[in-house]
Amino acid sequence: MISRFKAEIATATLTASLGLVTVIGALEFGIGWGDAGPESGAFPFYIGLLVIGASLGNLAQMARDRSALQAVFLDREQAHRVGSFLVPMLAFVILAVTLGLYVATALYLAFVMWRQGGYHLIVSAASGVAAAILFYVVLEYAFQVPLLKGPLESALGLY
Amino acid sequence: MENFASLLHGFSVALTTYHIALMIVGVLLGILVGVLPGLGAPNGVSLLLPLTFTMDPVSAIILLTSMYWGALFGGSTTSILFNIPGEPSSVATTFDGYPMAKQGQAAQALTLAFLSAGFGALVGVILITVLSGWVAKFALKFSSPEYFAVYFLAFASFVGLGGTSPFKTIVSLGLGFAFAAVGMDTVSGALRLTYGFSDLLGGISFLIAVIGLFGIGELMLTMEEGLRFDGIRARVRPRDVIKTIATMPRYWVALLRSSAIGCWMGITPGGPTAASFMSYGLAKRLSRRRDGFGKGEPEGVVAPETADHAAGSSAILPMLALGVPGSATAAVMMGGLMIWGLNPGPMLFIERPDFVWGLIASMYLGNIVAVLVVLTTIPLFASILRIPFAIIGPIIVVVCFIGAYTVAGRSFDLWLALVFGLVGYLFKKLDYPIAPLVLAMVLGDKAEDAFRQSMIMSRGSLSIFWSNGLVGTLITLGLVLAFWPLVSAALRKRAKSDASSVIA
Incomplete structure (x- = not known):
């Protein structure tokens, strides 16, 4: 039996790591200012940061509401x-x-x-x-x- | 009057035997995907899209939009007869539709649903006819910063008006952008975020994501709930239809109010689901027979259905005129337009008036065809749900994967669809909204291009987004919406502390 809390934490961790993977991938291509405006890694880099930030926000919210999230996620x-x-x-x-x-x-x-x-x-x-x-x-x-x-x-x- | 002439020209494009036949086929396929669990409008359109690549764009869009209408109707049917919404946007129809059917008024409930849906759709199409040319002309003045501002506003309104946790909406949006960024960078031509996997060089198609998230994910959820169809048998007799039509004028207030809500939510990215709930809620609050709601009140069927279809059809307006789709299905269709080599937005009105007005004219005809087809064939489609799920379920799975393969003919996409299916299941169970992810995948490259071009224009200064009144208003409005959850939480806290200090 999995509680909703565990499922939420696992999903938020997963999305945060996807964000991290995006950030790492974007760094390879430069995130600064190139000859033709912003380099191709810039947009994905900030998107990755946004995903990480929002995932952390989710984690914080879940930690706060822990007691309300003990319902069964999957029996x-x-x-x-x-x-x-x-x-x-x-x-x-x-x-x-x-x-x-x-x-x-x-x-x-x-x-x-x-x-x-x-x-x-x-x-x-x-x-x-x-x-x-x-x-x-x-x-x-x-x-x-x-x-x-x-x-x-x-x-x-x-x- | 200019629009009227264009519309007449559109009718001459749309009114051919071939196109009418396509409409009927599209509506029938649409009802089928609307009735079947796990297949909905966005997913159905995604599955059909690869098969239209070789068709003429006008015929292809007529087929796809007709499927969209059919799916909306099919979704309402299962809501009424089986208490199972075939589409998320027809959840509100179950509240009164199913009780009506249980009381032996299934035929009335279905007829009311279809007619009010048809009415709502018609209002939406009229709105498109009147406004689209004007919006497109206005949008011709847009350059990159304005476009980015419009995209930003669309995304921000998901965060501000979404109703679910804003963090979850942002995660969903962000992941959509990240998936869209994989593969070729449209500005520099460089390949990025492929991590050395050759399968990722071609990017991740939004169609695969829709098939997985909406199709397979939805099916898993259906399976988990332990599906049991015990529907109500219904026969729609012509006499019932005529009797119900005669009662329609009684609901004129609900019809007009719901159409207005639907059109508004369709043009802004609120979408049909939010529209139908909002309309139901308002009808319940304002009705004189409010106690009957939830127990089989006809107005409780009229309100959500009208709003659902008004939103569904008016969602096409921003897609055509601005290139910003108002619903997940419109997003998929817009992706289709881009695959056919058409660029949705104001230039489309100038470059391909035959396409634009043919489509708008076909929406009038398509909805009339849809109402007629659905009224005559509904008992047939309802009987499909009596086929055991051990047969229907796997067939839907097979259709989803075949659809995923036909997108690009890559076996890697089969795995991708499976992974998206798992993600879709997880996201649905945990109330992560999926529509923002799809919209971000479709618009990702365009939004990024607009942003980068703006940056080139301004040499890297963000002040370009406040360089004139229009773009400044759009961006500021977007920022307000994006931070709205924070603002409203702060306001609530303050109101609460005020209230408690008054008590003290």
């Missing part, structure tokens, strides 16, 4: 629901970059329908494949937008 039940959505989605992205978007779509849809929707394996697999083919026809033929393809498509000679 076990919710964490389980989010996890069971997030993990297959993560697997989908990994599959998409390795096997292409169409194969990943078929596998992902089939898996979620089968394991989480309680459908029969054959029905799920057929739906997944059908959806992937539908996407293929709509995107590659109707809109002429090529998607990321993998080994299966090249084996089938589809480009």
Whole structure:
């Protein structure tokens, strides 16, 4: 169980570090006055400082309101629901970059329908494949937008 | 009268069979994304945008704006039938819309919502017709400092009028600027903030951010809440529609007041969500039947819907005439304009009058088409939500990622969309506003260019922002808004201590 307070602190720390990363990145390109006006690092530098400042402001506010922020941010039940959505989605992205978007779509849809929707394996697999083919026809033929393809498509000679 | 002639010309551009067909397709797609959880107007437009790159800009913008209208209507439908707002801006519609539907008045509630939405949108479009040419002409006098001042005012008003913690708004804005800065620096041409990753050389597209933040983030939130749709079945019969139309004049005060609120919030970056809440709140306070609010009072549907759509359509005005979008969806559309090679702002009125007036004319037609389409197809779309979420959910996920890939054809964007999704989930749960981040990503480069050019003009002196009355007023107003949370906190403290000293 995570309290709202912890989640707020973690997020504010994260945004502050993003600000810091921006500041460090900007310093590389000069933040002063160059031949053509302000150098290219100047704007990001001050933006980074602004983000750090506002994040610190958030942290200060959270520390002050600590007692009011003890509400539950994520309970076990919710964490389980989010996890069971997030993990297959993560697997989908990994599959998409390795096997292409169409194969990943078929596998992902089939898996979620089968394991989480309680459908029969054959029905799920057929739906997944059908959806992937539908996407293929709509995107590659109707809109002429090529998607990321993998080994299966090249084996089938589809480009 | 000049505007009227231009508008007639616009109608001749927009009124073709092809464009009407595009409107119908756009509205249908829009209702679909509006009805589905996790897909909303900004996200739907982002997903469709890459598919329009090869289209003619006039046709493309007609498709996208029609989708916008459709999405606004779809969002109200789920609010009324399922008590689930399809869009943040239709949250206020659930307060009275759902109780009405529960009492067996679903058809009346839907018809009222659609008609008042159509009315609000129409007022917004009329406002655009009347004002846009004038605003554009005024804005022609702008040079870099004035532009920076307008951008600054837009950003500052998020901080001052946002309603959430000002620090969170600033973090959101700042991160948007930082993401926009990644990649090519538009002034010097140098590559910056890439940290040696070749994937970052091309920059971070705001479309990926919108798909992740609005789409995937929203879906995660929906999943966490354990989605259950037990909607109310509704049939919209022509007889109900006609009966409801006859009751419309009764709400004329609410209609006009809500349109005014909507237009104001749409032109300033308050946005449709704030407009609908404000309008609902005012209607409740001023109505004679105030006790009925929250229990199925028709005026409680009319007020937020009118304001929502008035804001949604009038948000196009600053986008077209100044290049400063008034809502997240308008920001995405403006990004689209820039991708099509059009430069939103006053010059667009001179360079591409066919585009500008074709768009404005299409907004009249699009809204009429939208009201008709939505009235006839709503039972169909409502039945989509009865498909189990184990099927719909993953399909939405797949559509989001396919959309992310089509933006630039890079597999890195898939990871980026996932990360933005996680950020969106976290930000939504912790009340960080997301619209400022999107606006900052779209306007980041333009704001930076305007600032740097101003600095070049003045040789590095900030006094250029007070060099004439116009820019001085804009910047000062912006500063007041940016520091407004501090000022109002100080005032409140003082009022409190005054009050306590009186008691003592």
